[in-house]
Amino acid sequence: MTHSHSQATILKLFREADREFVSGARISAALGVSRTAVWKQIGQLRQLGYQIEAAPAKGYRLLQAPDVLLAAEVQNELGTACIGREVVFYSETDSTNLRVHELGKSGVAEGVVVIADAQNAGRGRMGRSWLSPPGVNLYLSVLLRPAIAPRHACHLTFLSAVAVARTVAAVGEVTPQVKWPNDILVNGRKLAGLLNELDAETDRIRYLVLGIGVNLNMAAEQFPDDLRYPATSLLLERGEPVSRQRFTRTLLRTLDELYGLYRRSGFAPIMAAWQAYFDLVGRQVEVDCQEYRLRGKVAGLGEDGALLLELADGRTERVLAGDVRPL
Missing domain, CATH: 3.30.930.10 (Bira Bifunctional Protein; Domain 2)
Known part of the structure; x- marks a missing residue:
């Protein structure tokens, strides 16, 4: 069983126990590893910020879980x-x-x-x-x-x-x-x-x-x-x-x-x-295309997602990549 699967199994047992103790023997059987290996896994969870209580003859219980993205x-x-x-x-x-x-x-x-x-x-x-x-x-x-x-x-x-x-x-x-x-x-x-x-x-x-x-x-x-x-x-x-x-x-x-x-x-x-989240249509912007800059009014978007820019001379330019800054 991989490291992340072991953690997932232990956390699942804790969730099911709902703050009650889970015996070391039960975790050991679920992971198919020794009690010593279980202790090591508990230690790694503690390092990640999990507050886990250990009690002789009772096992382990989860007191608090951190906001980690395991x-x-x-x-x-x-x-x-x-x-x-x-x-x-x-x-x-x-x-x-x-x-x-x-x-x-x-x-x-x-x-x-x-x-x-x-x-x-x-x-x-x-x-x-x-x-x-x-x-x-x-x-x-x-x-x-x-x-x-x-x-x-x-x-x-x-x-x-x-x-x-x-x-x-x-x-x-x-x-x-x-x-x-x-x-x-x-x-x-x-x-x-x-x-x-x-x-x-x-x-x-x-x-x-x-x-x-x-x-x-x-x-x-x-x-x-x-x-x-x-x-x-x-x-x-x-x-x-x-x-x-x-x-x-x-x-x-x-x-x-x-x-x-x-x-x-x-x-x-x-x-x-x-x-629905785009509020620049009709506004004057400057677009930095790295090699050159364009100024114009945002006319909308093309079907392919290109930015349509109405330039001062009336032409519409299709911009495929660049940094847009409202003016």
Whole structure:
């Protein structure tokens, strides 16, 4: 039995016992390991922040559980059809997107989710880094294998933005906006970023990685001074922390529901849902496309998700990638 399955089994026994003691013999039998190995597993759970009482002749009981994103906690009563069928948790990794790339290349079925408590090489769009301290936020990546042409891969960016926005509204109880193409804002400050990557041939996607980073319980002093864009967290917006476990489960359920809708009904309902959070239509913006900048009025979005920009000379420019700043 793997390390994470052992933890899941022990936590399940504790949940079923409902704060009563579970004997060492019972845990030992459930895991198929010695009492000494059980003691070691209990020690590892304690290191993660679980308060577990041990009593001679009685066994162990759970007094308090921390808000950690162990697979066993995230999958508890998750009930999704595809996304989250397998969850892999790291206390720290370089980047959850890189871990999912490895799984994608090895042929793992879609729906696997990789979560890290901290990342030491978190990545944002355009090669930027994504600050990823431990214990406060959500960093996760999902492996998908949609049967769509590579040119439609951007549909999944809009899908994940809708999922994050809906989860922020439901769990965070604040009103989010989407910033084209893949940031989530609250009161004009960046709360979440998406980095979706794909591995494809000319006519088919081998796999797609949905990378999602959300600032949940980050305090003001944890943000660096040199951010290119003002950032925030749900803690700062609400004045109180949110449960990372509840947020993550809600997000995975919402992603699962929207992915099912996309496979059944295509991009139109996803785009309509995304536009409900987009408030820049009709407004003057500047778009930084790295090599050049454009100024114009947002006329809407193309069917492929391109930003339609009405320039001063009356022409409409289709923008496929860039940083948008309202003027």
